[in-house]
Amino acid sequence: MAKNLPQTGIISWITTVDHKRIGIMYAVTALFFLLFGGIEAILMRTQLMVPNNDFVTGSTFNGLVTLHGTTMIFLFVMPLSAAFFNYLTPLMIGAPDVAYPRMNALSYWIFLFGGLLLNFSFVAGMLPDGGWFNYANLSGPKYSPTHGIDFWVLGVQVVGLASLIAAINFFVTILNMRCKGMTLLKMPIFIWTTLVTQVLLILSLPVITVALVMMSFDRSFGTGFFDPEMGGQVIMWQHLFWIFGHPEVYILILPAMGIVSEILATFSRKPLFGYSVMVYSTCAIGFLGFAVWAHHMFTTGLGPWAQALFSAGTMLIAVPTGVKIFNWISTLWGGQISFTTPMLFAVSFIAMFTMGGLSGVMHSSPPIDYQHQDSYFVVAHFHYVLYGGAVMALFGGIFYWFPKVTGRFMDETMGKIQFWLYMVGFNLTFFPMHFLGIQGMPRRIYTYAGDQGWNLWNLMATMGAYITALGGVLFFVNLIYSCFNGKRAGADCWDGRTLEWTLASPPPEYNFAVDPEVTQLDDFWVRKFDATGNRVEPALQPEIDPATKHLPNPSFWPLVLAFGILLLACGPFFDAKGIWLSVFGLGVMLLGTYGWSYEEA
């Protein structure tokens, strides 16, 4: 049955198990959700532009705060990183596909349905309003009686399942499917950061899964895990959330660090400085990332011992991070630097991320954290690391690998204008927030009085947001324009170092015609020089008749199974009768599982 599915058209995309197509679907969906998250940000900044504004109501503002954070983290940065994992992992390690192609499709569909479920709160008119960390017991049934919080709880639960499935897939792919000669310390650095990210996902997602189940039980079945009146503890939610939530921060930033490392080395025309130290510091960050969650909770009164330990642990993370920053600078040092658009984004990452990191080290000291907690200083800090850091790197990655994916370059002029709009807009928005925080402006308030000295900084921040929005519009114009009219790109269009550049742009469906073999780190780059250091033309991958390669069959069972999971998660919205919807969803899941199991892969 599955073998007769078409190779082109909409059905072929719905049933695809090709990691490259799934990567593109991840990227398109993530950019679609970026529009949502961006518009939410613009609405908030418009509300805060002047004191005593009534552009949106307080409760709408609470919903916007929550959905902006949740969307940007779970539906934009994570899936866009997953798009890079999907597209690049097999190409960079010389594999024909990921370890479980159908599971890969499954995780995409689950993610898509989870994202839609979360955003369906707009249609239902019940926005989740507990903030992105949804603290108990504000989020309990007593203080949040509508289904708004349920959209958040179940949406994040479903999206988390997608991430877990994808993480297992990539972890096994990287450890099991590398080409001949690619030992662990010969893998591209992006593959290393991907690998450590998967470890973080595999071990931290189950914790939030349990926390979300407990929250669902509190809300739907009347338990009191987070309700003090029933003997529960609100602090329990904070611990469980941040045991997941702090590794999550590194889940967002590590892939970006990998992307930046690849871009900096390529456009400096030098090997990455201190590759092995880079690998070790990535592992160290991943390990320490699990031991510092309570620095989000200093003001809850943990006691001096816990505060001292978590404070020291947090400061310790700055060491491997600092090592990375010096490695990036040393990679640039003495290189033949070409300031293409991806390079601009990568270099700005170093500067912006360092600034965010410095304010982060400030928070690691509890007495200072007491002052910063829940103020705009914290908002400034995490936007510097996640926006100036992760998002800038991801944009750089899009500009860098777009020619590989589409066979066309993105427009450099538009790209550079976008970069400067972003740089100016971003700093104009978030640098003044440091001052606002120090002056005592709390985060998440929907309006403020005009006599507190906050007016100028807020106005500046809003202007910055508008400038960034212009850059965002320009990016989408560039993306669509370049898909059709971009300059043609060859196989090795950036003079690259890793295996994906040995393939045609876009790569053939079967990836590698000849199984690649590497002998050293940056093998493709080294092969570009002969023994005396002169440039030679390295061999690229030949193209062959696709019919001679065995490819996994397309399948629509992943979609069926994911749809069953969506139905299961929709049950709680219909109160007493919803149980039947959930049971029906379970039935669809069983159907999907059995159809999947008995299908020719």
Next chain:
Amino acid sequence: MVSDHEGALHATNTGIDNRKFGMWVLIASECFLFGTLIANYLVNRARGLSGPKAQEIYEIDITTLSTFDLLMSSVAMVLALHGCQNRDVGKFRFWTGIVVLGGVIFLGFQYYEFSHFVHNGLGLTTSIFGSSFYLLTGCHGLHVLAGVLWMSTILATSFVRGDKWFPDVPLEVAGLYWHFVDVVWIVIFTVVYLFVYI
């Protein structure tokens, strides 16, 4: 996991089949899942303002019996795999059936235990101790149920596909899962049922 094809096409770097490796990774994740549930139970086991307390309601002899049953089903799992690998279809089917039976009996014990507890006044929402108990053991019960479905599917497939069908790797993967669910129960038995006595 019943089909033999996925993941078997290429030699792997570690020498471990992709499907087996994936199960090991899932087990790592599940350790954190149950770790969180057990930690939550330990925090809450003496909390709650109403309802019976742990030492008043647990029936250690019944639970010991069901623990013994689950442990023995793991032995059956080993023998089923042994039969499969030795191409002995009778042994493979018989012991696979015993695994399913062991799982079903365990679920029966759990059903009895839950209804007995509810009858004695400990519902899901009675106290925070009860909620944590049901969440932890219920989650484990769902894992047993999934294993029972999985193993009965393998058994049914064996009858459909005939005497020459020996799913070595899928059965081994299912076995990894079953042993893990068993090991988790040993931890739960210790932490939940035996800690009452210290």
